[in-house]
Amino acid sequence: MVSIDVWNASVDFPIFDAKTRSLKKAVLGKVGGNIGTNQRVPIIEALHDISLSLREGDRVGLVGHNGAGKSTLLRLLAGIYEPTRGSALVSGKIAPVFDMGVGMDPEISGLENIIIRGLFLGMTRRQMEKRVDEIAEFTELGDYIQMPLRTYSTGMRVRLALGVVTSIDPEILLLDEGIGAVDSAFLDKARTRLVDLVKRSGLLVFASHSDEFLMELCDTAIWMDEGHVKQQGPLRDVLTAYKGRDPYENMSPDQLARLGVDLADHRVESGVGAVLKDAGARA
Amino acid sequence: MDRAPVVPPASVGSKTFGRAFDDIRRGIAQRELWAHLGWQDIKQRYRRSVIGPLWITISMGVTALGLGILYAVLFHHPIAVFLPYVTTGFIVWGFINGCLTEGMSTFISNEGLIKHLPAPLTVYVLRTVWRQTLMLMHNMVIYVIVLAIFFTSLDHPYQLDQNGQVHPGLGWWSLLAIPAFALLALNGTWLTLMFGIISTRYRDIPQVVNSVIQLAFYLTPIVWSPDDLFGSGGNSWAKVVFQLNPLYHFVQVMRAPLTGQHVSIWSWIVVGAITVVGWAMALMVMRNYRARVSYWV
Numbered sequence: 221m222v223s224i225d226v227w228n229a230s231v232d233f234p235i236f237d238a239k240t241r242s243l244k245k246a247v248l249g250k251v252g253g254n255i256g257t258n259q260r261v262p263i264i265e266a267l268h269d270i271s272l273s274l275r276e277g278d279r280v281g282l283v284g285h286n287g288a289g290k291s292t293l294l295r296l297l298a299g300i301y302e303p304t305r306g307s308a309l310v311s312g313k314i315a316p317v318f319d320m321g322v323g324m325d326p327e328i329s330g331l332e333n334i335i336i337r338g339l340f341l342g343m344t345r346r347q348m349e350k351r352v353d354e355i356a357e358f359t360e361l362g363d364y365i366q367m368p369l370r371t372y373s374t375g376m377r378v379r380l381a382l383g384v385v386t387s388i389d390p391e392i393l394l395l396d397e398g399i400g401a402v403d404s405a406f407l408d409k410a411r412t413r414l415v416d417l418v419k420r421s422g423l424l425v426f427a428s429h430s431d432e433f434l435m436e437l438c439d440t441a442i443w444m445d446e447g448h449v450k451q452q453g454p455l456r457d458v459l460t461a462y463k464g465r466d467p468y469e470n471m472s473p474d475q476l477a478r479l480g481v482d483l484a485d486h487r488v489e490s491g492v493g494a495v496l497k498d499a500g501a502r503a
Numbered sequence: 504m505d506r507a508p509v510v511p512p513a514s515v516g517s518k519t520f521g522r523a524f525d526d527i528r529r530g531i532a533q534r535e536l537w538a539h540l541g542w543q544d545i546k547q548r549y550r551r552s553v554i555g556p557l558w559i560t561i562s563m564g565v566t567a568l569g570l571g572i573l574y575a576v577l578f579h580h581p582i583a584v585f586l587p588y589v590t591t592g593f594i595v596w597g598f599i600n601g602c603l604t605e606g607m608s609t610f611i612s613n614e615g616l617i618k619h620l621p622a623p624l625t626v627y628v629l630r631t632v633w634r635q636t637l638m639l640m641h642n643m644v645i646y647v648i649v650l651a652i653f654f655t656s657l658d659h660p661y662q663l664d665q666n667g668q669v670h671p672g673l674g675w676w677s678l679l680a681i682p683a684f685a686l687l688a689l690n691g692t693w694l695t696l697m698f699g700i701i702s703t704r705y706r707d708i709p710q711v712v713n714s715v716i717q718l719a720f721y722l723t724p725i726v727w728s729p730d731d732l733f734g735s736g737g738n739s740w741a742k743v744v745f746q747l748n749p750l751y752h753f754v755q756v757m758r759a760p761l762t763g764q765h766v767s768i769w770s771w772i773v774v775g776a777i778t779v780v781g782w783a784m785a786l787m788v789m790r791n792y793r794a795r796v797s798y799w800v
Contacts, residue, residue: 233798295797299621302517302794309512318619327547336543339536340620 222312222391222422224274229303231267231292231447266292268447269306274425279418281434281455282427283462284444290427293444294318294394297425312423315341315390317381326370330361330380333369337384355383358413360406375402379410386413393417395426411436431459431467432475523789530625537626541633559641567593567645574726580663583656584762585728588663590649591758592725594642598687599753600716601635606695607702607709614800624789624796628695632688639684646761657763667730673763683757689778690753693785700792703799723750749777 267289274280282290295301296308298316324333334355338348356365359379369377379402385393393414402410414437418424428434434441434455441458443451451458459467468476516522530537549555570593571586578585606628610617613627650657659672702708724732724745732741745751752770759766 236799295618300618300797302797304798307516314621316620325543325547327550328543332543336536336539339533339539340616340622342533345535345539 222276224272224297224308224310224312224392224423224425226270226272226296226303226308227306229267229270229296229306229308230265231289231296231301232304233264233266234261235264236261265447267296267303270296270449271306272442272449272452274423276422278422278440279424279438280426281438281441281458282425282444283429283434283441283458284450288444289447290444291318291396292447293442294396294425294427297392298394310392312391313342313389314392314394315385315388316394316396317385318394318396324369324377324380327368329368330359330365330372330376331356333380334365334384337381338388341384341388341390343388351387355380355387358387358409359383375406378402379406382410382414386410386417389420390417392423393425395424395428397428397430431463432471434459435467517794518791520786520790523786523793526623526789526793527625530623530629533623533626534629536622537629537633540626540630541637544630544634545637556641559638560644563593563597563642564645564648567649570726578664578727578731580728581656583653584661584663587646587649587653587657587762588728588758588764589726591646591761592754594639594646595687595754595757596720596723596725597642598635598639598691599750600720601638602632602691602694603698603716604709604713605635606631606691607698607712609695609699610703610796610800611706611709617797617800624700624793625696628692628699631695631699632691635691636688661763662730663728664730667728668765670762670764677760677763679766680757680760683760683774686774686778687753687757690774690781693778693781697781697785697788700788700796703796704792719748719750723748723754725754749773753777 270293282293284290292301294316295318296303297310298314298318299308299310300316302308324337328336331352334352335345335348338351339345343351359365359376359382361376361379364372364376369380372380382402395414411433414424418437424437426434426437438455440453441455442449443458443462451461456467545556545559549558552558554561567590568586571589572582574580574589575582575585609627609631610624613630616622617624617627654673657673660669661672662669698708698712729745732745746769752773755764755766755770756774758764759770
């Protein structure tokens, strides 16, 4: 079964500066006791006491300010960071799409990068070779696929990463905000594919600052603030609380139609209702 | 919808041997990945050069030829037996040296991947060891060439030095080089695993080892032979101290079968014991600090 469970997890980063990151202090520091300097390594509490339980079918948006812990939480869910306190259990085939520049070798071709990335995500070489053409076609990179990755723009790298991830049928898809770097035409194409994928595969966690993108891919949301979960609930409620206004307020009728939302029908709880009414009056 | 139990199951703790073994098992299972990455590293290093990885072979050939002749002359050894000895010693040392120096920086140099993709640490370890293995294979070409030239001086009992030990010469027993290499690779793996983790936390360790390794090369009989040290009875203390150098035993178990030299059963015992103890230590480190590596890189 596809699931993510996190129990009271914290993620603390030790920050070693050049001086503390040496044996000298660890060894000599013990001898002769504390000489007045603080021997402890400073720690950044990136996540604090997080408890989550996500199941198949959940499509969760992560919102919050820069540095609120969105990316760290995604890495925790991916199993890259194991919690320093508490515990986490993730079952299912994970596909993370984080920072696009990293985890790809700039000197080798896009094609080879596709294969390596697939291998990292648990595919076999043969499976990847079968998919390579499809991915190349999806990414619309044409002959560029044979070029070294260093010749690619950021958007082209995102295309590549998205192409790989959406082609391997992951069960848990973790997306960081970097995917905004592609142009709008490709974004539309990717969106369809992502929506499909999420419907099929089941679990999505997506960190983004784009309301529209969040509305389209997610139905619930988690608001991260200073390493805590500040609010968790239906996407619209969380976004309203986070931004201080209803997310539908600023959308064009076209967008609303695509999302399949009818404002008049939309029944919301009290606090949000007031905002909505206000929006209605202005319209 | 069913939700998680309030209390986490006992199996999710990160500091367990179970998780350490799981990491190793999954790492080995992804052999397509590390094999590809290791080979990629080699190609990468020689990208855009005309003869590519053949440079590994050539540079080893040049070094072995030059130093083999130099030291044969210095120590008055017959070139026909001393050149194969130096060449093979160099090749084996290259592997050990590579596993040590590059192994320590394994996780540091894979920082980007470790922070962005969930993969067992063992994948990066095997990537490094596999890269060294590929280098060794390239270098073995030189061994084969040297062997072809000097085979007739090595296929019967011979001496490196007039007063030295009599070596049995090449024979079917030379195939022992294969299990010897397997042992070396096993040791390279635990070394990389353990020192990789320690070096990620304490960045001085690679510097310490780098400064010692050059000395270790000269202390280990590679360009000289044990006969030079105590060929004619010599210093009895030198004999004892010399046996305490584990690197000698590591080099000897693989070099001796390849050059038809005498190898003491003690060398095999020392190497076997270090393999067991080393793995035990590496597993302890793995259990306790595996999950910390992504925080430290």
